[in-house]
Amino acid sequence: MIAKEFERYSRQIAIPSFGEAGQRKLEAAHVVVAGLGGLGSAASLYLVAAGVGHLTIIDAQRVELSNLNRQVLHWLPDVNRLKVESAMEKLHAMNPSVSIEAKPEKVTQKNIHELLRNADVVIDGTDNYQTRYLLNEACVRIHKPFVHGAVEGLTGQLTTIIPGDSPCLKCIIPKPPPRKPTLPVLGATPGVIGCLQAMETIKLLIGMDEPLIGRMLFFDGQRTSFEEIEIRRDPNCPVCGSAPSL
Ligand SMILES: [Zn+2]
Numbered sequence: 001m002i003a004k005e006f007e008r009y010s011r012q013i014a015i016p017s018f019g020e021a022g023q024r025k026l027e028a029a030h031v032v033v034a035g036l037g038g039l040g041s042a043a044s045l046y047l048v049a050a051g052v053g054h055l056t057i058i059d060a061q062r063v064e065l066s067n068l069n070r071q072v073l074h075w076l077p078d079v080n081r082l083k084v085e086s087a088m089e090k091l092h093a094m095n096p097s098v099s100i101e102a103k104p105e106k107v108t109q110k111n112i113h114e115l116l117r118n119a120d121v122v123i124d125g126t127d128n129y130q131t132r133y134l135l136n137e138a139c140v141r142i143h144k145p146f147v148h149g150a151v152e153g154l155t156g157q158l159t160t161i162i163p164g165d166s167p168c169l170k171c172i173i174p175k176p177p178p179r180k181p182t183l184p185v186l187g188a189t190p191g192v193i194g195c196l197q198a199m200e201t202i203k204l205l206i207g208m209d210e211p212l213i214g215r216m217l218f219f220d221g222q223r224t225s226f227e228e229i230e231i232r233r234d235p236n237c238p239v240c241g242s243a244p245s246l
Helices: 005-008 019-027 038-050 085-094 112-116 129-141 188-208
Strands: 030-034 052-059 099-103 121-126 144-154 155-161 215-221 225-232
Touching: 005 112, 019 188, 030 038, 030 112, 038 052, 038 085, 038 121, 038 144, 038 188, 052 085, 052 129, 085 099, 112 129, 121 129, 129 144, 144 188, 155 188
Parallel strands: 030 052, 030 121, 052 099, 121 144
Antiparallel strands: 144 155, 155 215, 215 225
């Protein structure tokens, strides 16, 4: 590792379970961030700051004024720009050694395998269950770890799905919660959950410490408290029920 790189990452390399070996693993890794809203903004900022080698960012939408309270990658001059363009600019300025691929596409049944093909970890940065279920199903089928996060108001949830090993999203949430026309969100909430998604991803990529597998974490910002529950696979799950164990 060249001196400048070492200096840049020195504070995380100093973590015993991370080390120089961890940094090298991170540099060789490819993360796909599906959605560049509040969750995807926070997650991709911290992954790029940490020096993940390759990042694919996916979002078909353009920046709207009402996004700016929480989608911290997008700033006032970015309104009406494609989110992937706005994100790419900030992330590249932050750490030009990360190779970033921008996909201004909506995730569909048709393109999903191509989008996720090279991923080592997939991050759920979406705001709807239709896309979440699509991502979950594809991740189960092609055995990609999937870090789920969701927020509303001052509350959020998080779990790390390892296909074949942990419950999938459909085991935990068989039916989507009713969709509200406008999802209320305090910007700091996806900040909290998105940062945790980045942390989970880094832990998975390096093989360090204890990721949130088989557990669902709930964040209640109204009380400023975290709670977790144990989650189990549903043997009859239509998505992962017949998946072979790893
Ligand atoms: Zn399942």
